[in-house]
Amino acid sequence: xxxxxAALLILLLASCTKKETILITQENVRDILxxxxxxxxxxxxxIETSFGTMRLKLYEDTPLHRANFIKLIxxxxxxxxxxxxxxxxxxxxGGDLNKKLKYRVPAEFRPEHYHKKGALSMARQDxxxxxxxxxxxxxFIVHGTPYYPEDITVEEKTLGITHTPEQRKVYETVGGYxxxxxxxxVFGEVVEGFDVIDKIAHxxxxxxxxxxxxxxxxxxxxxxx
Numbered sequence: 240x241x242x243x244x245a246a247l248l249i250l251l252l253a254s255c256t257k258k259e260t261i262l263i264t265q266e267n268v269r270d271i272l273x274x275x276x277x278x279x280x281x282x283x284x285x286i287e288t289s290f291g292t293m294r295l296k297l298y299e300d301t302p303l304h305r306a307n308f309i310k311l312i313x314x315x316x317x318x319x320x321x322x323x324x325x326x327x328x329x330x331x332x333g334g335d336l337n338k339k340l341k342y343r344v345p346a347e348f349r350p351e352h353y354h355k356k357g358a359l360s361m362a363r364q365d366x367x368x369x370x371x372x373x374x375x376x377x378x379f380i381v382h383g384t385p386y387y388p389e390d391i392t393v394e395e396k397t398l399g400i401t402h403t404p405e406q407r408k409v410y411e412t413v414g415g416y417x418x419x420x421x422x423x424x425v426f427g428e429v430v431e432g433f434d435v436i437d438k439i440a441h442x443x444x445x446x447x448x449x450x451x452x453x454x455x456x457x458x459x460x461x462x463x464x
């Protein structure tokens with residue numbers, strides 16, 4: 240009898256302490272992520288791979304994307320994720336295509352956030368997406384290449400946007416992929432581990448930019464001090 244009571248007590252405690260997963264839909268996405276962001280203020284994450292570790296900071300002024308990314312990590316969305324698409328000179332894309340989430344994150348375009356090398360941005364669908372809303376979980380990190388000044392000018396005219404002198408300088412020296420600016424939401428950037436981006440980007444690929452060997456990742460939230 241005592242053994243049964245003890246077992247029931249353990250089950251009761253487990254059910255009480257189990258973390259509730261909040262279901263996000265397209266109707267409540269703004270409200271849920273806004274509240275979640277207020278309750279979970281972390282703005283740094285690490286991505287560990289066999290090539291090394293990247294440390295990233297998330298922007299405070301893209302609150303929906305920051306909250307969504309933190310929530311995905313804490314909910315275990317990336318537990319079996321990997322970098323499944325590689326395009327050297329463009330980007331490395333990661334996530335878990337086996338886990339489908341039925342919502343999109345509203346776009347949060349800001350001119351001060353652009354697709355320089357190391358930029359963290361969300362992927363998205365092109366079809367039936369007039370508001371350019373982001374994928375719920377698929378993200379990419381820009382690899383990119385440096386631009387010549389005249390190429391930046393041409394791109395700006397084509398895209399109908401203007402970069403600051405500082406941004407132009409970064410595109411000239413560090414590089415990036417300007418064509419994505421104001422079309423995909425940049426919500427963070429790599430601050431440590433740029434060599435890891437290069438190593439992954441230079442991996443051999445086959446059809447549809449798939450790496451020949453699996454590149455698993457471990458994504459962790461850095462607790463605020």
